[in-house]
Amino acid sequence: MKIETKYHGALVITDQDVISFPNGLPGFQEEKHFVVIPFSEEGMFQILQSxxxxxxxxxxxxxxxxxxxxxxxxxxxxxxVLKVNTPEDVEVYSILTVQDPFNKTTANLQAPIVINKASKLGKQLILTGTSYLTKHQLFDKVEAK
Structure with missing residues (x-):
């Protein structure tokens, strides 16, 4: 199937590429189907694209x-919910708040995205009782500008 994306324009994906989020995402409950797309060639960043x-x-x-x-x-x-059978099936991601300049970008460690790559199911967790915040500095040394 062909989809339009925020960062990559039109892409062709298969049904096997689609990750289902049965409960949607917090704030986006109606959005239940996403695909994970590499953001760049080095693979450090991905896009969770509706x-x-x-x-x-x-x-x-x-x-x-x-x-x-x-x-x-x-x-x-x-x-x-994720139908996890083995820990090896689980992938964990953090959503980033991209800043300009990029070295000021932060990661949301309080609400990780967890995907079972075997069952193609995903869920965004909201961690409670932890010291994790929604904005952790991604890069150690941020130059003041």
Missing amino acids: INTPQLGFVMTNPFAFFPDYDFELEYQAIE
């Missing part, structure tokens, strides 16, 4: 690449 709304694409990254100590437990309810 297949129905071209303007709805979230820049995200693997939080462990920037925050090696990042840790949370996947609660039973999320495991059930």
Whole structure:
């Protein structure tokens, strides 16, 4: 199928590329079908792109690449929704708030995107009782300008 995207224009995807979010995303409950698209060739950043709304694409990254100590437990309810059988099936992403200049970009560690790549199901978790915030500086040294 052909979709329009926020950052890459028109793309052809397959049904196997589509990730279903049964509950949508917080603030976007009606959006239930997305695709993960590499943002650039090096693979550090991805786009969580709605297949129905071209303007709805979230820049995200693997939080462990920037925050090696990042840790949370996947609660039973999320495991059930995602139909997780093995930890190897799970991918975790953080949505970024992209800033100009880019070195001021922040990551939302309080609400990770969790995807079961085997079942093609996704969910955005809202972590409570943690010190994680919605805006963690992605790059250690941000020059004041």
